[in-house]
Amino acid sequence: MHWLDQPQRFLFFTGKGGVGKTSLSAASAIALADAGKRVLLVSTDAASNLDEMLGITLQNVPVLVPGVPGLACINIDPDVATLAYRQRVIDHMGAAASAAEKAAVTEQLSGACTTEIASFDEFSCLLADAQSSYDHIVFDTAPSGHTLRLLSLPKAWSGFLANNDQGASCLGPHSGLKMQEARFNQALAALSDPTRTAVILVARPEPVRCRKLPVPVRNYWR
Numbered sequence: 001m002h003w004l005d006q007p008q009r010f011l012f013f014t015g016k017g018g019v020g021k022t023s024l025s026a027a028s029a030i031a032l033a034d035a036g037k038r039v040l041l042v043s044t045d046a047a048s049n050l051d052e053m054l055g056i057t058l059q060n061v062p063v064l065v066p067g068v069p070g071l072a073c074i075n076i077d078p079d080v081a082t083l084a085y086r087q088r089v090i091d092h093m094g095a096a097a098s099a100a101e102k103a104a105v106t107e108q109l110s111g112a113c114t115t116e117i118a119s120f121d122e123f124s125c126l127l128a129d130a131q132s133s134y135d136h137i138v139f140d141t142a143p144s145g146h147t148l149r150l151l152s153l154p155k156a157w158s159g160f161l162a163n164n165d166q167g168a169s170c171l172g173p174h175s176g177l178k179m180q181e182a183r184f185n186q187a188l189a190a191l192s193d194p195t196r197t198a199v200i201l202v203a204r205p206e207p208v209r210c211r212k213l214p215v216p217v218r219n220y221w222r
């Protein structure tokens, strides 16, 4: 576990399904907490087994891990994040908005795109908060495809906001999203800074059986 010698503030554990991401991220987070650091362990996987492993009930707010002083755990649940995001957008519309307008926005904010931006919104808060009380934030991620998408979102959404004044219906009022542009840019800066972020690719060693095949000798020049 040499990545713990001089650990960056943000550690991402990623890799294929069932290779040991949750085991390693939890072990690393516990090792850092045991060394006196304040650590937040984040699950971005709806099917995470961190709760069973640590004996806690995962929530979308930090939960202290019993028996490990300094360690808290949080789950970015896409459904919970979407509900909270939708509510924030509706609150942002203010008292002047009619029930029909609010219903229309609720309808618009019910697709996969909203789920994505809502999860990313939570994720970017953790990356952009330089004032947070955590020395280290350790991410136990979902199997690779989902994580690669999540990691690419700061760039994708920052680019979208820079080039688009009209917004997209699945995001809600664009002005609200524009307000978060600075945070998205801070998240992007943190992700692309190797002194602040490390990605640990977890893999399972497997013996590869090589069978010597007779190689036909041909002279292609004749």
Ligand SMILES: Nc1ncnc2c1ncn2[C@@H]1O[C@H](COP(=O)(O)OP(=O)(O)OP(=O)(O)O)[C@@H](O)[C@H]1O
Residues within 6 Å of the ligand: 016, 017, 018, 019, 020, 021, 022, 023, 024, 045, 048, 049, 142, 143
């Ligand atoms: N270093 C290891 N040696 C042997 N077994 C391990 C090791 N690390 C994890 N395991 C076992 O492998 C299984 C999967 O581990 P774990 O849940 O940590 O993987 P994961 O990558 O998080 O899986 P998922 O993709 O489903 O989230 C568990 O039964 C765990 O006990």
Ligand SMILES: [Mg+2]
Residues within 6 Å of the ligand: 021, 022, 023, 045, 048, 049, 140
């Ligand atoms: Mg896991």
